[in-house]
Amino acid sequence: MVVAAQAPVAAEDVWIPSACSMCYGTCSILGHRVDGVLTKIEGNPESVLGKGRLCGKGISGIMTLYDPHRLNKPLRRTNPEKGIGVDPKWEEISWDEALDIVGEKLRHVRQDDPRKLFIQRTTTNTSSRTPWQVFGWAFGTPNSWVAGGGLHCGNGAHLISGIMHASWSVVPDFQYCNYAVYFGASKGHSAGHASCSNMGMAADARARGMHMVVVDPICNFAGAKATEWVPLRVGTDAAIALGMCHTLVHELRLWDSPYLKAKTNGPYLTGPDGRYLRDAATNKPLVWDTQTKSAKPFDAVEPEQMALEGVHTVSGLECPTAFERLKAHLKPLTPEWGESISTVPAATIRRLGQEFGREARIGSTIEVQGRTLPYRPVAAIAFRGAQGHKNSVYNFLAVDLLNELVGSADMVGGCLGFNPSCHGHPETGRPHYIPYADEDGLMITGIWMAPHLPYPMHEPRMPETMSLIDLYPMTMMSPLMASSDQEEMWQRFDLPYRPEVLLNFGCNSLLSVGNAETVAKTLKRIPFIISIDLFITEFSEFADIVLPDCSYMEAHDSRPNFPFIFNLPGGMGEWCWPVKQPVVEAAGERRESSELLVELADRIGIREDLNEGYNVSMRLAAPFRLERDKRYTYREICDMELKSNFGPEHGLEWFKQHGVIKWPKKPEEVYWRHFENVRVPIYWEFLIDTWEQANALAEPRGWHIPREYYSPLPSFLPCVSHEETSEQHDLYAFYYRDAIHTNSFTMENPWLDETAQLDPFSYTAAMHSEAGRRKGLKDGDWVWIESVKGRRIRGRVHLTEAIHPEGLGIAACAGHWTEAQPIAKGKGVFINDLLEVDMEHSSPANLNLDLCVKVGVTRCDGEWS
Amino acid sequence: MALVTIKLFGMLGAMAGTRDLQLELAEPAHLRDALDALEARFGPEFRQRIMRNPRALQTYLRIFVNETEVTDLDTVLQINGLPTEVSLMLLPAAEGG
Structure with a gap:
């Protein structure tokens, strides 16, 4: 007799709407839970955030959730010695014991001097931003950073996107753009802000016929899909952009005069x-x-x-006029000048300038939902690759000048900031923000990711912060939190305290900042370190207490995608506000860090400060403002924010059921620049005073701030690597973000690790085939990569035609060594270990770390071959 | 005289050594007068922390008068003798990524 097999009937079979946190793109997801177990993750088609799409990292989140190496209990270090490779000799302790220790340390520091608390937080999990910022404000410390995030990618890009577009970043207006030039950017082709949404929009734009030029040392995620790839010498983007500006202004005499008169300080x-x-x-x-x-x-x-x-x-x-000064400034910056710096032929630079000008259709209009608007279907965008250099500010600003000259900034088809103007939900008018003008008529962004706005800048003053951001007002993140010369600089500027406690959330600064030796030395100077994380990392091995965090599949957040300038796709469509909720119950003794901070605030005696911080940060309106002396859970705070924004019937429980709330965007919001009476600076006049004030403080202390970085008009200024003359060091090593991995976080995920091993680029150093042949290398050879400073890393080389002949492209940031992450250990090339972390290798304008290194490459022989 | 309650949150409270205090200001009292009184009490460092330049507040300072956010130094603090609370909080976080 044959008996048919019967599948057991599940008692529970549900799809839970939530938000991904495998990268900071934070796409909306659905988690399939069967009998309490997560069995699959898909994109949520009801949400604008991805529209049902989900990348490889997103679907692999299940493997991170159930990783057997996740932390489950609080740990205490028993080995007082700290260092790379030193066993902390962990012992498990109870939460009560852990909180007693941590609470006492924090209470003591706050009574002594709250500035002695140093907070470090990852950007990967966007839900950590608000609770950690609020905790820092309530505690009273100005010292926080997001380690490599910002220091590597955002100091220039976000600063200038904020000043010129009132947004965190810029994209082509994919629905209308006909001609886009990408400078060291991959928007819509890899990872990052609104990644899955942008991937769909970029694909549609290319299918529609958008001509896409990618200016980049390596032809990878964006270049491979582009109409044209233009390889340049690493870090010379400004020379090409300024050469294109020269062609527009001096060879074509082409610019959008009405736009420049009404919308800039020209x-x-x-x-x-x-x-x-x-x-x-x-x-x-x-x-x-x-x-x-x-x-x-x-x-x-x-x-x-x-x-x-x-x-x-x-x-x-x-x-x-300011515009007349710009014209004069551009006069000598010819395409031939650009070629001499970038290696891109002058004819190519000139042609790109001509095409950009022609395709801009200056003077044309288009109707969008009944509104007649300027139509400028060209965009020049930049991101980490272009601005991750000592010339961070000018590289990015030079690119954006192209948009300003032809009037395509935030116009239909042009270069858009992400959602800098929002008139609010139709029923409540919230959230509501619009860019506005200062007394000089220049634009101030209506919303920002932190209260430290890109413009107006504060006057430089004697530093009160570890970062010296007080002295360098264009800075967002500063290498001085982990630099080799931090103590020298703090002494030079009389910083009146030193950090005593480091409170870390999810950061692995040993891998994400620069060379590990330097970062380790700075960590060893901090007397007490607390780390909250999913895993033991190389950073956590320097901690005194480690606390087990819930993953994004086990946690709440009312605002995983807010502010909209960070992750909601730009262009016409819908506003969309999703939430994050647990898809499964937290395993072990893991706790949500946002709830933990509420507990710590009570133990320290700063509940009133914390509640007021949430009132301010979330702009909570009565009757949903927090009472100052009442204890709330973070879930209750989330509920208050949602009701404050969308009405009492739309609290956390409503969002848990429905996942998202949506409403249509209006042309007045998307193409706000046409409607709002604000100007942006094509001539950064304010830098004249900024330099004079900063240098007046610095010079008497034996520190010179170079004036050329503070000129009102952008120039090409060389990286340290451009000035190296050693013949043995003939390649420019640089890193790019892998589409398969998120920073150092995902190498432990077995699905992503397997994918990366199959990919010829993820775990290798890409070198031009001709350069490889000259060095006698074959594809797959093990090589040593050595900097002029003598720092040396090992990796396998991948020979390819898809890279500039002088480039050595490496996906960051691999190279784990901790035994606690056995999947990640030993994978990939640790390029950050070549980076010097000091003032010499940082921008004198915004302290952005220079991410390119002149290296020599030799075959590994002997035991390593 | 206008009686104004001051609440100093976060760093300002920690540095001042108190979260709550009361000021008596000559009428008509403006926000500028309250900040001057706080400087007189806590020294010029207090003003340096809250001002972006001699004429403007830090962009990351939030001031609320009876729970309404204000940015104008000429804001009137007491109307018709009603109790007034001025709360100040510095939000000194930058962001990256």
């Missing part, structure tokens, strides 16, 4: 010292009124009456 008159000419009565910048032939405050003249060009005589002074 018409502002400048004096002999480069500063604005100002009205004596109001202090407002002056423009030249072509009708009355006199200088007037900028807001007293209609834009079409303003002179954009020329030198005008005011009170006997010859006063060029």
Whole structure:
């Protein structure tokens, strides 16, 4: 007799809407739970965040959730010695004991000097941002960072996107753009902000016929799908962008005059010292009124009456407009000049400039939902690759000047900031933010990822922070949190304290910042370290207490994708607010870090400060403001935020059932620039004062801040690697973000590790085939990669035609060595170990770390071969 | 005289050594007067922490008057003798990634 097998009937079979955290893209997901076990993760088609798409990292999250090496109990170090490879000799302790120790340490530091607390947090899990920022404010420390995040990728990109586009980052307006130039960026082709959403939109744009030029030393995620790949010498993006600007202005005499007059400071008159000419009565910048032939405050003249060009005589002074200064500045920056720096042929630079200008269709309009708007279907965008250098600010700004010249910034088809203007849900009008103007008419972003805004900048002052951000106001993240010269700089500027406790959430700064030796030395100087994480990492091996965190599949968050300037796709479509909720119950003794911070705040005695911090950060409105002396769980705080924004019927329970709330975007929001009376600076006049004030503080302390980094107009300035002359060190090593991996976090995931091993690039150093042949190397050979400073790493070489002949491209940031992550251990090439972490290798403008290194490459022989 | 309750949260409270205090200000009292009184009490370092330059507040300072956020130094603090609370909090976080 044959009996048919019967599948057991599941008592529970549900799909739970939530948010991914395998990278900071935070796409919306559905978790399939069967009898309490997560069996599959898919994209949530109901959400704008991915529209049902999910990348390989997202679907692999199940393997991170159930990784047998996850932390389950609090640990205490018993070995007082700390160092790379030193066994901490962990012992398990109870949560009560762990919280007693941690609470006492934090209470003591706060009573002594709250600035002695140093908070370090990952950007990968976006849900950590608000609770950790609020805890830092409540505690009273100005010392926090996100380790490699920001230091490597955001100091230039986010600063300038904020000043020029009121947003965290920029993308082509995929629905309308016809011609996009990517400088060291992969938006829509790899990972990062709104990644799965942008991938769909970029694919549709390419299918529609969008011409895409990728300027990049390596032809990978974006370049492989582009219409044209333009390989350049590493770190020279500004030279190409400025050469294209020269072609537009001096060879074609092509620019969008009405846009420049109405939306930039191009018409502002400048004096002999480069500063604005100002009205004596109001202090407002002056423009030249072509009708009355006199200088007037900028807001007293209609834009079409303003002179954009020329030198005008005011009170006997010859006063060029800001745009006239830009023209003069661009005059010598020819495509031939650009070729001499970037190696890109002048004819190519000139052609790209011509194509960009022609495709901009200056003067044309288009109708969007009944609104007639300027139509400028060209975009020049940049991101980490272009700005991860000593010339961080100017590399990015030079690229954005292309958009400003042709008037495509935040116009239909142009270069868009992500969602910098939101009029709110139709029923509540919340959240609501719009860019607005300062007294000089320049734009201030309506919302930002942190209260430290990109503009207006504060005046440089003597440092109170470990980062010296006080002295360098363009800085977001600073290498001084882990640099080899931090103590020297702190002494030089009389920092009145030293860090005593480091509180870490999910960061592995040993791998993510620079060479591990330098970072380890800085960690050893900190008396007490607490680490909250999913796994033991190389960083955690320096900790005194380790606390087990819930993963994103076990945790709550009311705002995984807010602010919208971070992760919601740009362009027309829908606003969408998802939540994160546990798909499974937390295993072991893991605790949500957001709840843990509430507990710690109570133990330290800062509950009132914490509650007020949440009121401020979440802009909670009555009756949903937190009472100061009442104890709330983080889930209750999430509930208050959702009700505050979307009404009392849309609390956390509603969102748990429905996953997201959506409403349509309006042209006035997406193409806000046309509607709002704000200007952006094509001439950064404010840098003149910033440099003078900063250098006046620095010089008496034997520290010189180079003035050329503070000129109001962008130039190409060389990286340290460009000035190396050693013949043995003939390649520029640089890193790129792998689409398969997220920073150092995902190498322990077995599915992603297997995928990376199959990929010819993920765990290798990509070298041009001709360079390899010259060195006698074959594809797959083991090599030593050595910097001029003598730092040496090992890896396998992959020979390819898809890289600039001088480049050595390595996917960051692999190279784990901890025994606690056996899948990750020994995989890939640890390029960050070649990076110097000091002021010499950081931008004197925004302290961005320079990420390219001049190296020599030799075959590994003997035991390593 | 206008009686104004001051709440100093986070770093400002920690540095001042107190979260709560009361000020008596000559009427009509403005926000500027309250900040001047706080500087007089806690020294010029207090003002340096909250001002971006001599004329403008730090962008990461939040000031609420009776739970309404204000940015204008000329904001009137007491109207018709009603109790007024001014709360200040510094939000000194930067962000990256």
